[in-house]
Amino acid sequence: MLIIFMTSSNKFNCPVCGNNSYKILYEVTNEQSAKHFIPNQSSKKYTQLSQHLLKLWGKNKCQVLECQNCGFGYANPYMGGDKIFYDLAYQRTGYPKWKFEFEETFNSISKIIENTIIDSNSQLNFLEIGAGDGSFTKKILSKLPSTRITATEYSEYGIEQLKKMGITVYPIDFRQKSEEWSQKFSIVCLFQVLEHLDNMEFTFNVLNSITKNKAHLFISVPNQKFINFNESNGALLDMPPNHIGRYNKKTFELIAEKFGWTINDYKVEDSDFELFLNKFTLYKYLRDIQNDNTIENFLSKNKIIKKISLPFRLYYLKIKFKKLIFENYKEVGGSALWVHLMKN
Numbered sequence: 645m646l647i648i649f650m651t652s653s654n655k656f657n658c659p660v661c662g663n664n665s666y667k668i669l670y671e672v673t674n675e676q677s678a679k680h681f682i683p684n685q686s687s688k689k690y691t692q693l694s695q696h697l698l699k700l701w702g703k704n705k706c707q708v709l710e711c712q713n714c715g716f717g718y719a720n721p722y723m724g725g726d727k728i729f730y731d732l733a734y735q736r737t738g739y740p741k742w743k744f745e746f747e748e749t750f751n752s753i754s755k756i757i758e759n760t761i762i763d764s765n766s767q768l769n770f771l772e773i774g775a776g777d778g779s780f781t782k783k784i785l786s787k788l789p790s791t792r793i794t795a796t797e798y799s800e801y802g803i804e805q806l807k808k809m810g811i812t813v814y815p816i817d818f819r820q821k822s823e824e825w826s827q828k829f830s831i832v833c834l835f836q837v838l839e840h841l842d843n844m845e846f847t848f849n850v851l852n853s854i855t856k857n858k859a860h861l862f863i864s865v866p867n868q869k870f871i872n873f874n875e876s877n878g879a880l881l882d883m884p885p886n887h888i889g890r891y892n893k894k895t896f897e898l899i900a901e902k903f904g905w906t907i908n909d910y911k912v913e914d915s916d917f918e919l920f921l922n923k924f925t926l927y928k929y930l931r932d933i934q935n936d937n938t939i940e941n942f943l944s945k946n947k948i949i950k951k952i953s954l955p956f957r958l959y960y961l962k963i964k965f966k967k968l969i970f971e972n973y974k975e976v977g978g979s980a981l982w983v984h985l986m987k988n
């Protein structure tokens with residue numbers, strides 16, 4: 645594996661620990677990245693996205709690096725996707741139903757609220773950043789009045805659902821509200837959001853500014869081990885500029901220390917053999933479609949053949965990778981990491 649040591653003045657220093665030695669996990673061109681999001685290379689959107697990535701990165705390549713000190717994985721350029729990227733790369737997909745990080749956070753918040761009621765002066769204000777269609781926020785309504793709940797969300801559908809629940813929702817990047825929301829919140833949730841964000845220093849400075857003393861911060865991100873396992877076994881890449889940061893326990897310990905928080909709890913989602921196998925084989929199938937000279941690529945050229953062959957191809961992949969998954973799924977863990985931080 646290629647390991648490079650750079651001078652401390654270079655801009656590839658780890659965004660978490662500042663270390664300047666890293667290994668290159670891989671490098672992609674703007675075209676490879678565009679193909680990941682839009683497999684149909686003859687479509688107009690593919691061309692637009694490919695061109696847009698050139699502008700976003702300022703060059704035709706993006707690397708994925710891993711810090712040799714803290715293990716943080718990060719894109720270089722460390723630049724999140726902008727609105728144009730998301731408009732081109734993603735059509736509206738389904739919103740997550742109840743899931744691991746929701747359960748853990750809800751249990752913790754329930755305890756926090758129970759313990760806070762004794763003090764009538766405490767004003768618990770809750771913020772969910774990137775609240776989707778409100779699947780989590782809805783449950784918080786059973787614990788707090790809607791006047792205490794705030795959300796941010798970009799999608800129009802999500803905003804509509806949140807408004808129906810009586811929740812105040814802003815279609816903005818929360819980092820614009822640093823001053824207006826100064827010391828407003830006692831509980832902040834970011835579920836599967838942090839891995840999309842660049843400018844870490846600014847992100848955590850704003851989180852500090854909008855929270856009260858002793859505030860609680862709940863974060864979930866993709867499990868780095870799960871991503872690494874998929875990538876190193878030929879399944880989908882966790883492609884920038886959608887995800888640009890890969891977190892682990894050590895990165896959260898360093899972030900907590902640097903920005904004045906303490907880790908109260910940390911969990912990796914449990915791994916289930918069948919779920920893991922299903923997800924892996926689907927990701928493997930989708931990655932193969934992107935590569936010329938694979939059967940999946942050939943079959944996907946015709947829509948009808950693609951549809952008919954899909955279940956057979958997935959079945960074949962399941963048999964092929966069953967042993968590999970069985971030997972690794974417990975050690976790798978599920979797809980999410982969850983952490984509960986408390987402000988010092």
Ligand SMILES: [Zn+2]
Pocket residue numbers: 658659660661662663711712713714715716
């Ligand atoms: Zn680092």
